[in-house]
Amino acid sequence: MGATLTLLDLAGMVALLLWGVHMVQSGIQRAYGPDLRRMLGSALGSRFRAVLAGIGVTAALQSSTATGLMASSFAAGGFVDLVPALAVMLGANIGTTLIVQVLSFDVVRIAPLFVLAGVIMFRRGGSTRARDLGRVAIGLGLMLLALAGLLEILTPYEDSPPLRSMLGMVVTDPFVAIMLAALVTWVAHSSVAVVLLVMSLADKGIVPFEAAMALVIGANVGSALNPLLEGSSGSDPAGRRVAVGNMINRLVGLAVVVPLLGVIGPAILRYQPDLGRAVADFHTAFNLVLAVLFLPLLGPLARLLKRWFPTRVDAADPGQPEHLDQGALETPPIALGLATREALRMVDVLETMLKGASDALDRGDRARIGETRRMDDVLDRLNAAIKAYVMALDVDSMTRADRRRAAAILRFSINLEHAGDIIEKNVMALAAKRLKRGLQLSRQDREEMRALIDRLEANLRAAASVFVTEDARAARILADEKAAFRDLEAKAMAAHFGQLRGTGIAPAETSPLHLDLLRDLKRVNDHLVAGAAYPVLQGQGELLSSRVREPARDAPDEDPE
Structure with missing residues (x-):
């Protein structure tokens, strides 16, 4: 013993x-x-x-x-x-x-x-x-x-025979x-x-x-x-x-x-x-x-x-991290800066996917649909690499600001990956459905779709800027885009049902397709706002917990009878 x-x-x-x-x-x-x-x-x-x-x-x-x-x-x-x-x-x-x-x-x-x-x-x-x-x-x-x-x-054990024999x-x-x-x-x-x-x-x-x-x-x-x-x-x-x-x-x-x-x-x-x-x-x-x-x-x-050990020249792999230096993990501020640079590569990939979605929907290019869907795999791999890299940081060597920035990086990259999933699984599925059935969007719908995607690309660039600078004014401007897309969706739905009530005839099949597309693009924009603007506004104390108005405290309860 x-x-x-x-x-x-x-x-x-x-x-x-x-x-x-x-x-x-x-x-x-x-x-x-x-x-x-x-x-x-x-x-x-x-x-x-x-x-x-x-x-x-x-x-x-x-x-x-x-x-x-x-x-x-x-x-x-x-x-x-x-x-x-x-x-x-x-x-x-x-x-x-x-x-x-x-x-x-x-x-x-x-x-x-x-x-x-x-x-x-x-x-x-x-x-x-x-x-x-x-x-x-x-x-x-x-x-x-x-x-x-x-x-x-x-x-006491320096002369112990067992210790001496063990060190023999x-x-x-x-x-x-x-x-x-x-x-x-x-x-x-x-x-x-x-x-x-x-x-x-x-x-x-x-x-x-x-x-x-x-x-x-x-x-x-x-x-x-x-x-x-x-x-x-x-x-x-x-x-x-x-x-x-x-x-x-x-x-x-x-x-x-x-x-x-x-x-x-x-x-x-x-x-x-x-x-x-x-x-x-x-x-x-x-x-x-x-x-x-x-x-x-x-x-x-x-x-x-x-x-x-000659330098190996490989074909560029867009899904391979370029900035996640393992040696920098010993210094969290440097490592978080490198993770930020890698997250900005995800912005470039998502922007390429949006451009591919615009081309696929406008021209019905089957090859463009496949290319855009494959880009989602690149987003998934980069997001996984960023998460593994940030989680490998030593929490004991991180300040409170370091931990807050690490959480912001993870939130941004995860939301970009979710936005890519929507484009790959929903938007590209609509493009493939349109091509398979030979559906043609009206000229007005195509112009509206291109304008929406152009607006999304601008919002994506704004999200990248807010992510880097953490500027509260830019975050508020980006957050306002969520309401703008919500209003666009409401107007499109009102026009659709107004057409149904006015004529009594179901509109062409491309009209519901257009509404589905608008809803999916709105969801992509929601992820941009949630990933970049909301963390900044939350840190400034400017983010409400709910959009639902609280009932007046002095209002009497209504009798259900």
Whole structure:
């Protein structure tokens, strides 16, 4: 029972350490995420500045995975050359060592101060950034408390025979230690947490220093797995070049350093006898040396990677997302901007469908009917991609404004997809029915239909503008179009029934078809208003809950008798 409780305590401390790292990352992302991404993008002009930018961004985020995904997305999109993108990864690997260096000193005593300061900033901070920095301070305090807890738990068991035997394979075979640390780092998504844990084990003598160095190398290899497996390249091999180049860097370091561990270990311990600090120093030296060695070789490495992963030229697929960069998910404001751009592609597709509907109804073109119906599949795929992308955002790293914008994006894209369904299933069905039965719309009906679709196209463009700008005046103008279409439908219905009453003869079959078409186009317009105008008006408090007038409170109830 005691061993089980000890394992639970150990797992809890490791979980607390990982959560502290997560709070530091999410706090920095929320406070400075867009600024860090802009800094990284502007620094990719030269390899030396790219290294410095990689150090700075990763030191702030404490996530080489996030930096790697950003660099991969820039390179995959063709915005920067591969060489500076690879240089960013060299800097990112150095950046992860900085917080390890800071925490390698005896700073556990100030952990409560970090937590206290963080709580005060989070609860009393007057600005959003102050609250985000409070999260960072709390995260640092939790990391320090977790490390202290790990040492306290492990100290009574440092001489335990079962623990020694369990670590026997790690001690005797460095490659087992490397694979174990790489696996743990990949699962935990944090080389920082793993290296800090190794420092604790080494400091208490549970793991010999040579085995600790092997574990650190494994943590570095594991950190290179995350961008490789979670890259933003999609199915294009060219987008994986940065991640593969970083993995080559790690594996070369492994191949060179592992045979020399017996020499490197004593040399570091002569310089730094403190085992915990020695682990941190080896971690930093490993990444610094690899950066210095690889920086002049990035040109040949880039050419080799381009040969291995050539850019694939595919036929344009309109249903394939173009802007949903997976690397930007680490920075919600950037990701939401990219989702907005993708939603505007849905606007273009829907406008093409409206033009196709106009041509199909006017000319009775069977091929145009098929093309327009197939465009609805494009809308469905883009909508599904946008929903999956927005739902993949980390809610903890999003502000209230971010969550509101995410909801607006989802509402807009879903309404556009529903509008496309109406065109595909209803409007095109009417066009096919007209062609199959040889029905001809009257000249007046055709002109009215073209005018309505032209008006819908204008409303669609207005909806896109309201969606982007969130301007309340434009939203009110767009919302008024709902009443205008409702009046047009009422007038058409009145004219139809007036003809029936006046002549007593049923009008031509094309008249009900015209009314059905008008009703469906009105429904399309309703989705444009609901997707773009209503969220803005609701946010301004200008949207009524119901169009039904409330009864007068002082009116007496009518007697049903």
